[in-house]
Amino acid sequence: MTSDLGVYAIRFAHREASVRGEHFYGHDPCSEAPFPIDYYVWLITSDEHTVLVDAGFTPATARQRGNRYYLQSPMETIAALGSDAGQVSHLVLSHLHYDHVGHLADFPAASVVLQEAELAFWTSRHAGRGEHARLADPEATASLVRENFTGRVRLVNGEYEVVPGVTVHRVGGHTPGLQVTRVESARGTVVLAADATHFFENIEGDRPYGVVNHLPAMYEAFDTVRALAGPEGVVVPGHDPRVRERFPAVAGLEGMAARIV
Ligand SMILES: [Zn+2]
Known part of the structure; x- marks a missing residue:
């Protein structure tokens, strides 16, 4: 166990024009009810390491896709947090x-x-089909293929230790190689679930998200996330505005950064 890992959820954008029907698999009796979504990256810091989980999207992407309100870039909030x-x-x-x-570069x-x-998967013959094409970032995917030749990309299979106290675990379900990140700090265990559970309601209500690559894997992912967190650990969903209710805001960064541990 590493004693000094801090974990922050960084909210860089949100979308209010969104309804329940987009976010839950199968029939929802309140499918037209408003259901806002937040966009996050997550920062893990210690004296030795700075690890970021995910790279968000850019203001240009927000404008292009519409309806997305951009707060400030993850890099600006990371700087405000002292990294x-x-x-x-x-x-x-x-x-x-x-x-x-989006902010890979x-x-x-x-x-x-x-x-x-x-x-x-994203270099396979199915990547450009239907919903996959809509959710893809072809430029970022191409740059990962390029960077794989420079040694910058570490392609892993299953479980992998990123730095002491921080591990990734492949779960799939939402996409074929979706991974979650577990942080074991002196103050407790955190599972940064990203899109293994977009909202608390997905995992707490056993209700898969609407974008499904493999449904049994999605249920299995809920079980894996629960097991990784253990009885005392916390699960941080990928897109839930309630993250701001369940975890305290960082002073001066209200609405943009919450301290998880
Ligand atoms: Zn997402």
């Missing part, structure tokens, strides 16, 4: 949807940790 983008030694990518990879010093199955 800087150039110090990020490891960038964990939960999966390759556009809202998790802004963390040039970081080695990128990604499941091999995830990159394999």
Whole structure:
């Protein structure tokens, strides 16, 4: 166990024009009810390491896709938290949807940790089909393929230790190589679930999200996240505005950074 790991949820954008029906698999009796969504990256810091989970999306992407209100870039909030983008030694990518990879180029010093199955899918013959194409970031995917030749990308299979106290675990379900990140700090265990559970309601109500690659894997992912957290640990969902209710805001960064541990 590492004694000095701090974990922050950094909220960089949100979308209010969103309804329940988009976010839950199968029939929902209140499918037209408003259901806002937040967009996050997560920062893990210690004296030795700065690890970032996911790379968000850019203001240009927010404008292009519409309806997304951009607060400030993850790099600005990371600086306000006392780190800087150039110090990020490891960038964990939960999966390759556009809202998790947009600022890849802004963390040039970081080695990128990604499941091999995830990159394999996005370079496969199915990547450009239907919903996958809508959620893809072709530029970021192409740059990962390029960077894999420079040694910057670490493609992993299953469980992998990023730095002491921080491990990734492949779960799939939402995308083929989706991974979650577990942090074991002296103050407790945190599972940064990203899109293994977009909202608390997905995992707490056993209700899969609407974008499904493999439904049994999605249920299995809920079980894996619960097991990784253990009875005392906390699970941080990927897109839930209630993160701001359950975890305290960082002073001066209200609405943009919450301290998890
Ligand atoms: Zn997402």
